[in-house]
Amino acid sequence: MFEKEIEATCLEFKAPSLQALCKYKRNTLPTAYFYILQFTPQWLQVRDGYGVKGIVDSGISTVPRAYIQPPAEQINKNNATICEIPPIDLSKLDGPEHDRVVNQIVRAAETLGFFQVVNHGVPIELLDSLKQTAHNFFGLPAERKAVYRKEVSPSPLVKYGTSFVPEKERALEWKDYISMAYTNDDEALQQWPVECRDDALQYLKTSHQMVTKLLEALLGNLGVELDNSNIDAFIGKKMVNMNFYPTCPNPELTVGVGRHSDMGTLTILLQDGIGGLYVKVPEDSDMKNKGEWVEIPPIPGAIVINVGDMLQIWSNGKYKSAEHRVRTTSTKSRVSIPIFVTPKATQKIAPFPQVVEKDGVARYKEFVFADYMNSFFGNAHDGERKSHVAKLPRHLLSPNQHATSFSLSSTSPSL
Numbered sequence: 001m002f003e004k005e006i007e008a009t010c011l012e013f014k015a016p017s018l019q020a021l022c023k024y025k026r027n028t029l030p031t032a033y034f035y036i037l038q039f040t041p042q043w044l045q046v047r048d049g050y051g052v053k054g055i056v057d058s059g060i061s062t063v064p065r066a067y068i069q070p071p072a073e074q075i076n077k078n079n080a081t082i083c084e085i086p087p088i089d090l091s092k093l094d095g096p097e098h099d100r101v102v103n104q105i106v107r108a109a110e111t112l113g114f115f116q117v118v119n120h121g122v123p124i125e126l127l128d129s130l131k132q133t134a135h136n137f138f139g140l141p142a143e144r145k146a147v148y149r150k151e152v153s154p155s156p157l158v159k160y161g162t163s164f165v166p167e168k169e170r171a172l173e174w175k176d177y178i179s180m181a182y183t184n185d186d187e188a189l190q191q192w193p194v195e196c197r198d199d200a201l202q203y204l205k206t207s208h209q210m211v212t213k214l215l216e217a218l219l220g221n222l223g224v225e226l227d228n229s230n231i232d233a234f235i236g237k238k239m240v241n242m243n244f245y246p247t248c249p250n251p252e253l254t255v256g257v258g259r260h261s262d263m264g265t266l267t268i269l270l271q272d273g274i275g276g277l278y279v280k281v282p283e284d285s286d287m288k289n290k291g292e293w294v295e296i297p298p299i300p301g302a303i304v305i306n307v308g309d310m311l312q313i314w315s316n317g318k319y320k321s322a323e324h325r326v327r328t329t330s331t332k333s334r335v336s337i338p339i340f341v342t343p344k345a346t347q348k349i350a351p352f353p354q355v356v357e358k359d360g361v362a363r364y365k366e367f368v369f370a371d372y373m374n375s376f377f378g379n380a381h382d383g384e385r386k387s388h389v390a391k392l393p394r395h396l397l398s399p400n401q402h403a404t405s406f407s408l409s410s411t412s413p414s415l
């Protein structure tokens with residue numbers, strides 16, 4: 001593949017072959033391919049701020065080779081079943097049905113790790129407005145979006161890009177995104193793109209109570225009480241993304257997002273009506289269709305919630321941070337707007353002692369969240385379950401090994 005480009009790149013670096021280029025640049029093959037990709041006119045266009053949307057708008061009739069996934073990663077729409085789990089009504093948490101709703105939340109986290117919620121407290125008009133805002137942002141001229149490219153963004157909080165880690169991926173994802181990290185209201189209002197900031201900030205703020213209630217339920221079930229003194233250990237950082245999946249001439253060959261699990265505590269996801277979000281039923285779940293991909297159907301007014309790797313680790317594997325991926329379509333562009341809720345970078349993470357005590361074994365070793373994040377963003381979406389990075393070989397574990405050493409403290413006393 002890329003014969004001409006390989007030749008041009010090798011020439012540029014005065015290397016006689018691709019293998020020699022890898023050796024010379026001390027690169028792995030995917031990184032070498034990334035260099036090569038940079039020489040293709042289409043990639044230059046994507047990189048310069050046009051995004052995948054730019055190449056679609058230019059009128060292509062087949063996907064460029066760089067976006068063709070290996071057969072194992074291609075998504076066969078006909079094989080997937082729809083997830084039939086009804087949405088959970090969060091307004092009932094405040095009434096006599098509180099315990100039943102908590103059980104629904106816990107059961108969903110323990111089985112698929114994905115569920116949908118309604119009556120969640122985020123205004124429906126805001127959800128509609130967010131989707132329109134995402135379309136408006138990605139519809140801007142390339143030069144207005146390009147100012148937020150990682151290399152040139154005026155703010156460390158804002159990043160506009162394409163795919164996940166293009167320099168590490170053998171095949172690119174069919175997606176553009178804008179990512180806005182939250183520090184405080186003032187910085188968000190000053191630094192987030194003016195076209196998205198009001199809706200994105202409102203979304204973040206109006207979803208806070210829902211996040212707290214969900215966590216109270218999930219942590220309470222593990223014997224951990226959520227209060228002001230420990231809340232930052234779980235949700236100390238938040239980031240709002242807007243994802244844009246342009247129409248694709250060959251949806252069967254591409255992915256919008258490749259399979260991955262989310263690294264944080266919880267993800268709050270607004271999807272539009274197009275569909276295409278698939279979740280793999282965890283192999284260690286007690287659902288009957290283990291290992292199968294199920295589609296999370298769009299439900300008007302609902303928000304999708306999923307368990308992240310940290311919650312899986314704190315729960316010692318009880319709650320599932322499930323692999324998921326997104327298919328592309330040829331008919332309509334799709335938007336989704338996730339809020340990634342994570343601990344602070346300095347947070348120490350390990351299974352809760354009370355859970356370890358019950359289980360008789362700690363399934364994960366302690367680490368600092370920043371190290372996990374670095375590994376997450378340093379790897380392509382290739383299906384490797386990142387929570388396994390922290391998994392201890394069983395023979396190294398003695399019962400209750402971590403039961404006494406874990407605390408919800410940060411490595412930095414000032415946090």
Ligand SMILES: O=C(O)CCC(=O)C(=O)O
Nearest residue numbers: 243257271277326336338
């Ligand atoms: O677009 C979606 O439905 C999911 C997005 C996603 O998985 C991500 O942004 O990590």
